[in-house]
Amino acid sequence: MKNICLIGYMGSGKTTVGRLLADALSCDFEDTDEMIVEREGRPISDIFEKEGEPYFRRLETDLLNELCDKGLSKTVLSTGGGLPVAERNRPILKKIGKVVYLRAEAESLYMRVKEDKGRPLLETGDKLKKIREMLAVRGPIYEVTADFIIDTDHIDEEQTVKEIVNILKSS
Known part of the structure; x- marks a missing residue:
């Protein structure tokens, strides 16, 4: 089985779907955000506050280069929402595995993250407006990076997993 890299905006379900998908496929699960938090010994919001976004990127x-060099096998990899925005990361994702974009509309994403305090890019101002602005930039990048796109607005995590499994079987 080729590895699967999940991309999408924050709140699209990458981590939740990733864990369920890994279980369904009997493979490993890794999350780039969780790995960075573990390595740095502090939350992402703290990294952003003290070191800035460029440092986090x-x-x-x-980390992505390290995972690629390590030769991941049978792994579902959930990525941070901004990871594919850096052009240098896109070919690395493709080298690691099949890239699946979990797409959702700004309003759906807002409903999923509006109470979450651990989202440093959404800590100030109108969250929905910020999501719309960022999605306008990131959405097209996610689309050109992805091998497959799953619309998650009107389906739950389990159905999302089923759709991914079906796509993988037919590809």
Whole structure:
């Protein structure tokens, strides 16, 4: 089985779907955000606050390169929402495995993350407006990076997993 890399905006379900998908496929699960938090010994919000976003993005790229060099096998990899935005990361994702974009509309994403305090990019101002603005930039990047796109607005995590499994079987 080729590895699967899940991409999408924050709140699209990458981590939840990733864990369920790994269980369904009897494979490993890794989450780049969780790995960075573990390595740094502090939450992402703290990294953003003290070191800044560019530092965090370098950590993501370094980790992605390391995972690629390590030769992941039978793994579902959930990525941070901004990871594919860095052009240098896109070919690495493709090298690691099949890339699946979990797509959702801004309003759905807002409903999923509006109470979450651990989202440093959404800590100030109008969250829905910020999501719309960021999605306008990131959405097209996610689309061109992905091998497959799953619309998650009107389906739950279990149905999302079923759709991914069906796509993988037919590809």
